[in-house]
Amino acid sequence: SQQGEEDPQALSIQEGENATMNCSYKTSINNLQWYRQNSGRGLVHLILIRSNEREKHSGRLRVTLDTSKKSSSLLITASRAADTASYFCATDIQGAQKLVFGQGTRLTINP
Amino acid sequence: DGGITQSPKYLFRKEGQNVTLSCEQNLNHDAMYWYRQDPGQGLRLIYYSQIVNDFQKGDIAEGYSVSREKKESFPLTVTSAQKNPTAFYLCASSISATSFYEQYFGPGTRLTVT
Numbered sequence: 001s002q003q004g005e006e007d008p009q010a011l012s013i014q015e016g017e018n019a020t021m022n023c024s025y026k027t028s029i030n031n032l033q034w035y036r037q038n039s040g041r042g043l044v045h046l047i048l049i050r051s052n053e054r055e056k057h058s059g060r061l062r063v064t065l066d067t068s069k070k071s072s073s074l075l076i077t078a079s080r081a082a083d084t085a086s087y088f089c090a091t092d093i094q095g096a097q098k099l100v101f102g103q104g105t106r107l108t109i110n111p
Numbered sequence: 112d113g114g115i116t117q118s119p120k121y122l123f124r125k126e127g128q129n130v131t132l133s134c135e136q137n138l139n140h141d142a143m144y145w146y147r148q149d150p151g152q153g154l155r156l157i158y159y160s161q162i163v164n165d166f167q168k169g170d171i172a173e174g175y176s177v178s179r180e181k182k183e184s185f186p187l188t189v190t191s192a193q194k195n196p197t198a199f200y201l202c203a204s205s206i207s208a209t210s211f212y213e214q215y216f217g218p219g220t221r222l223t224v225t
Contacts, residue, residue, distance in 0.1 A: 031211060042115075042201055042216035043154075088153060097161065097208045098144075098169065101154040 004032075004091045004102035012108040019076040021105040023089030024069075032065060032072050033090045033099065043088065046074075079109045114138065115217035117202050122222045124196075132187045132220045134202030140215070142208035143185035147171060148199045148219075157200075160185055161208040189222065196224045 007022045023032065031050045035043040049056045049065045049072065056063045062075040076083055086106050090099040115136045124130045136143065142161050146154040156169030160179040174193025179185050185204075189196045199221050203214040 033213060035216075040199075040219070040221075042218045043203075043214075044216070045213035048211075048213060097167075098156055098159060099214065100156075101146075103151075103153045 004089045004100060006087070006089055006102045006105045008105060009103065010106045010108070012110060013079060015079060015081055015109050015111050017079055019079050019083070019107055019109075021074045021087050021107070023072045023074070023091075023102055025072075025089075025091045026070065027093055029067075029091045029093070031092060032063075034061075034063060034072075034074050035088045035090060035101075037086045037088065037104070039085070046087075076107075079107075081109050081111050083107060084109045115202060115204055115215055117200075117217035117220050119220060120218065122220055124222070124224050126224055127191045128224075129188055129190050130196075130222065130224075132189065132200055132202075132222070134185045134187065134217060136183055136185075136202075136204045136215075136217075138204055138215060139182070140204035140206055141182070142205045143179065144203040144205075144214065145169075145175070145177065145185070145187045146201045146203065148201060154201060157187065159208060189224075196222060198222060 004025045033048045034046040037043045047058050047063050060077045065072045086104040088104045090101045118133045144159040145157040155171050158177045160166040176188045201219045202217040205212040205214045
């Protein structure tokens with residue numbers, strides 16, 4: 001079973017709007033990471049949030065982490081056409097030396 | 112230019128043939144990983160290596176083999192025992208094999224087996 005699951009599976013918004021994606025996980029984690037993947041390409045790391053952090057910002061990205069609800073959200077503000085991509089959350093399993101990736105959210109920004 | 116290279120970008124093979132996918136990094140990272148991605152799906156871990164001459168099975172290692180003879184290289188062989196090998200294969204590396212570090216990904220190899 002998946003450790004991390006993103007919601008929604010697909011999201012389509014107008015350029016300039018904000019996009020919010022959610023990730024839920026099952027077991028305790030040390031940290032959670034978000035990655036972006038453009039179609040047919042490799043993944044690019046966006047942000048890492050540790051289990052003792054509640055919120056983190058990077059440019060137009062804002063990530064929150066609620067360990068009591070075992071969930072995280074990624075907010076992209078003032079979206080641009082170039083933000084069109086799939087977004088994945090990746091969680092570790094405490095004690096394991098690997099990341100587990102969710103199914104991803106496919107984000108489409110319409111001009 | 113620092114980064115991870117994978118070659119080739121597209122690979123076609125006949126069923127029953129073994130095929131080796133290349134992954135090279137010049138980031139001086141200790142850890143390297145191989146993932147498989149099927150259409151519309153997330154990534155599944157095939158094998159990972161924490162250090163030269165050492166590697167561990169991931170979640171879907173059956174039908175695959177790897178070697179780590181050099182720090183910068185982590186080739187993946189898809190054997191004829193892999194029941195459904197057609198997929199997008201991604202190689203990644205990180206400073207060390209803990210989840211506290213981000214992973215850097217190559218551009219991927221799309222393998223088609225007919």
